[in-house]
Every structure is written in structure tokens, then in C-alpha cells.
Amino acid sequence: GAGVSQTPSNKVTEKGKYVELRCDPISGHTALYWYRQSLGQGPEFLIYFQGTGAADDSGLPNDRFFAVRPEGSVSTLKIQRTERGDSAVYLCASSLYGRAETQYFGPGTRLLVL
Amino acid sequence: AQSVTQLDSHVSVSEGTPVLLRCNYSSSYSPSLFWYVQHPNKGLQLLLKYTSAATLVKGINGFEAEFKKSETSFHLTKPSAHMSDAAEYFCVVSEGMRFGAGTRLTVKP
Structure with a gap:
């Protein structure tokens, strides 16, 4: 079957967006x-989701970052008031049940904040 | 607190010689441990994982790793390096999903 996909592959935005x-x-x-x-x-x-709920969000750096997974499938990572320091590749992975299992990674979204 | 330390940021070997990439971990209990590989401009791929079964774990492409609880180590080895092994390698502890900083493997012809 298909692997993990992420969109967009690249995103350029301005500080504060x-x-x-x-x-x-x-x-x-x-x-x-x-x-x-x-x-x-x-x-x-x-952050780590188990189904629809965030089982561990201890890695979110601050309250500008938020993620959802409303139906237990697709997830969206949301970043408010972006800063230049947020520029990075954002990777998503999934596994069948939990953390002790193999994670399959997507290609990533490259975010550039100008 | 859980953490992972990869002892070498860069390892360079000649083709056909052995590879050793070192990883030490700290965890409050016996964790699951993983090695992932990242080739340039490609996604992360699992090489192998340890989940409290056999301490010597065999992975893909001839790689293996040995879990040593007394040394809190999980070093990655391969008997004979191939040019295609050149990549970035990450050691990961399942508790908190902590990645090491990575070891860049260079293979010289």
C-alpha cells in the first residue's frame, strides 16, 4: 500500500504568518x-497521537504549535505567528500500534520562514 | 530522563572494511532501541530494532547491533562497508522517541 505522505513538500512563508x-x-x-x-x-x-488523542505532546516547543487528528487518520500540524527559527523539515511518521514498533516516515515538509 | 548519545558525528571507512557506529542510551527502564538510516534527499528508513528479545539484532543490508544493558550501549556494525552505505545514521530510544544527533558515514573507494 501507499506510504506516509506529507503536503506540501515545501512551504515558504513570512514571519508572523x-x-x-x-x-x-x-x-x-x-x-x-x-x-x-x-x-x-x-x-x-x-507530538505523538494514539488514535484521535495526543498521547504525548511534551515535545511541542511552545503554544504556537498545535496538532490535531480528528478522525484518527490524517493529522495537521499548525504553527501560529511563525518565526524564522521555525524553519526546518517537519517529518511525520506512523506505526501500527505504538512506540515500540517500527515507524514509517514520510518525505517531510520543508518549511522556510522569511 | 531518557537520552541517546551517538559518540561520533562522522565516521569514514574504506569500502570493504568493517563499520562501527556507536550509541549509548539512558532510560528509566529497558527501552526499545532502533537504528534508522537517512540517505541524501530520502526519507528515514528502519535498519533494525531491539525489543527485549535477542540481544544481537540483525537488520537489513548486512547491519547488526548488540544490546548491552551493562554498558547501556547499542552499537551498529557491519562486517564490510559498501559505497551505498554512505548516509546519516540515527540511534533512537523508544521512551520519548529521542533521536541521537546522528553519525554521518562516509565510504571511500
Whole structure:
């Protein structure tokens, strides 16, 4: 079947604007994860969904970041009042049940805040 | 608190020689541990995972890793490097989904 997809692949925005990043997980995967990867660094955990609920949002850096997964499938990461420091590749992954399992990663959305 | 330390930011080997990428972890209990690989301009791919079964784990493309609880290590090895192994490698602990900073593997012809 299809893998994890993310849209858009690239997003350029201006400081202070609002952005939404979308993730379509593998069908049937109950767990979904968001990460942020800055240049030259490893992915940084942001949030983990189990079904529709956020099981762990301890990685969200501040209240400008928010994510939803209303029907337990597609997820949207929302960033308000973007800052230049938010520029990074945002990765989404899904796994069948939970954290101890293999995560399948999408190609990422490259966000550039000017 | 859980954390992962990859001891080398860059490893360079010659084709056909062994590869060793080192990873140490800290966790409040026996975690699941993973190695992922990221080729340039490609997505992250699982190499192998440890989930409290056999301590020696075999993965794809000839890679393996050994879980050593006494040393809190999960080093990645391969007997003979291939040019296609050149990539960034990440060690991950499941508790908190913490990624290491990564090790860039260069393979010289």
C-alpha cells in the first residue's frame, strides 16, 4: 500500500504568518508522530497521537504549535505567528500500534520562514 | 530522563572494511532501541530494532547491533562497508522517541 505522505513538500512563508502542514499516515496505523529536523541535527520529537488523542505532546516547543487528528487518520500540524527559527523539515511518521514498533516516515515538509 | 548519545558525528571507512557506529542510551527502564538510516534527499528508513528479545539484532543490508544493558550501549556494525552505505545514521530510544544527533558515514573507494 501507499506510504506516509506529507503536503506540501515545501512551504515558504513570512514571519508572523500561520501555516498548516498535513500528514496522511499508512492506512490502519493507529499511532502518528510529528518531528522537526533542523539542518545537521537529528529529528526532534514534537507530538505523538494514539488514535484521535495526543498521547504525548511534551515535545511541542511552545503554544504556537498545535496538532490535531480528528478522525484518527490524517493529522495537521499548525504553527501560529511563525518565526524564522521555525524553519526546518517537519517529518511525520506512523506505526501500527505504538512506540515500540517500527515507524514509517514520510518525505517531510520543508518549511522556510522569511 | 531518557537520552541517546551517538559518540561520533562522522565516521569514514574504506569500502570493504568493517563499520562501527556507536550509541549509548539512558532510560528509566529497558527501552526499545532502533537504528534508522537517512540517505541524501530520502526519507528515514528502519535498519533494525531491539525489543527485549535477542540481544544481537540483525537488520537489513548486512547491519547488526548488540544490546548491552551493562554498558547501556547499542552499537551498529557491519562486517564490510559498501559505497551505498554512505548516509546519516540515527540511534533512537523508544521512551520519548529521542533521536541521537546522528553519525554521518562516509565510504571511500
